[in-house]
Amino acid sequence: MRYTISQVAEKFDLTAHTIRYYDKEGLLPFVERNKAGNRQFSDKDFDWLKLICCLKNTGMPIKQIKLYIEWCLQGDETLEMRRQMYLDHRTEVIKQMNDLQENLKTIDYKLEFYDTICNIPVNADKLSAGK
Amino acid sequence: MRYTISQVAEKFDLTAHTIRYYDKEGLLPFVERNKAGNRQFSDKDFDWLKLICCLKNTGMPIKQIKLYIEWCLQGDETLEMRRQMYLDHRTEVIKQMNDLQENLKTIDYKLEFYDTICNIPVNADKLSAGK
DNA sequence: AATTGACTTAGAGCTAACTCGAAGTTATAG
DNA sequence: CTATAACTTCGAGTTAGCTCTAAGTCAATT
Known part of the structure; x- marks a missing residue:
């Protein structure tokens, strides 16, 4: 086709x-x-x-x-280079996944905070990025 | 400080x-x-x-x-918007992680192929992206 | 008093990855 | 035979996110 x-x-x-x-x-x-x-x-x-x-x-x-x-x-003369490229790229992708997972923790922590505060909207963070 | x-x-x-x-x-x-x-x-x-x-x-x-x-x-009037933003962004991040994981399979598959072919460098793919 | 080094702003320049428009060609339907 | 639709190339324009330069300020050292 x-x-x-x-x-x-x-x-x-x-x-x-x-x-x-x-x-x-x-x-x-x-x-x-x-x-x-x-x-x-x-x-x-x-x-x-x-x-x-x-x-x-x-x-x-x-x-x-x-x-x-x-x-x-x-052709075949570049096989080892291609393999190395995939190895390097794999490392990159794993790093991206780990970074995302780490950042997801921060986002989930924020969500916990907002889930709580949005049900009891008292004394919310106005100028603080923490907690 | x-x-x-x-x-x-x-x-x-x-x-x-x-x-x-x-x-x-x-x-x-x-x-x-x-x-x-x-x-x-x-x-x-x-x-x-x-x-x-x-x-x-x-x-x-x-x-x-x-x-x-x-x-x-x-201030507090935007709490719900902020919470929704985190919810949406969380979905985005999860999607990114799933996409990465899916693509990692392809890369690992390629690596398997190159690991094999680089030890027995015979009849390699010259014009095919598959297998 | 002069030099040094770290800061300041404004704005130009850069790179990657598109995104679009203009003008032209070709195959098909009426 | 002509109109339409889908393709073509070329090249300009756009966007995001920096990156850098120029010209200037200011505090501390020599």
């Missing part, structure tokens, strides 16, 4: 503009064109896009994703 | 520039000045800054943080 840019946009919850931007930035060098010059996405391209979205949504900059894709196209 | 902007920057791993930027954006209306016009941070301000960093690091836009701080200074 072949898909147009707007079908892909729909499927990945992106805009066609964004997909063209990704292409321009070198993230989609493998996408083929028909005689009219229109992009023709294949199911194989969907795997690439899923991966690109995964890396993007975990905070990897587009330039680094581009680099990774270049490595993939270069 | 009173602290200068550079001491605060050091403590919160920000630059003095960034702190002035936050002040300009309305995040630090409570910070006092000495006769020379220099900012004088107190321990109470540290609580505010911790909270601001928490919200910022969980993806809350600076404009919304500013709004929250305005609400705090307005």
Whole structure:
């Protein structure tokens, strides 16, 4: 099956503009064109896009994703670099998760405070960020 | 105890520039000045800054943080709005954590693949993002 | 009295990641 | 044959969040 840019946009919850931007930035060098010059996405391209979205949504900059894709196209000589990239990125993602969990504690603490004070709205914090 | 902007920057791993930027954006209306016009941070301000960093690091836009701080200074009439903001933000943070966890699976799957292929570097994926 | 260093403001500049508009091409429906 | 819709490129514009520079103030040291 072949898909147009707007079908892909729909499927990945992106805009066609964004997909063209990704292409321009070198993230989609493998996408083929028909005689009219229109992009023709294949199911194989969907795997690439899923991966690109995964890396993007975990905070990897587009330039680094581009680099990774270049490595993939270069072949086996870049295998170890790619593996190392995933190792480093995994560490980053774990850190993000830990940071979120830590910050969630603060938010939950605040919520406890507001849940209490909103039922008994007396003597609330006007100028204090604590408690 | 009173602290200068550079001491605060050091403590919160920000630059003095960034702190002035936050002040300009309305995040630090409570910070006092000495006769020379220099900012004088107190321990109470540290609580505010911790909270601001928490919200910022969980993806809350600076404009919304500013709004929250305005609400705090307005007093009890905004208690319910503040509580609702924390509820909404909590949902956001949980979503971020779930998304990260989901994406981490993809990364771990990739790592498994690269761990295998890097020990037996034969027939690697040259043009496929899958498997 | 002069130098040094840390602060001040105002405002310009930067980067990432889009986001949009203009002008043009092509395939299909009427 | 023409109108419409969906695509194309190019390049300008936008937004968030800084980041930096210039020019100036002020307190403390030499």
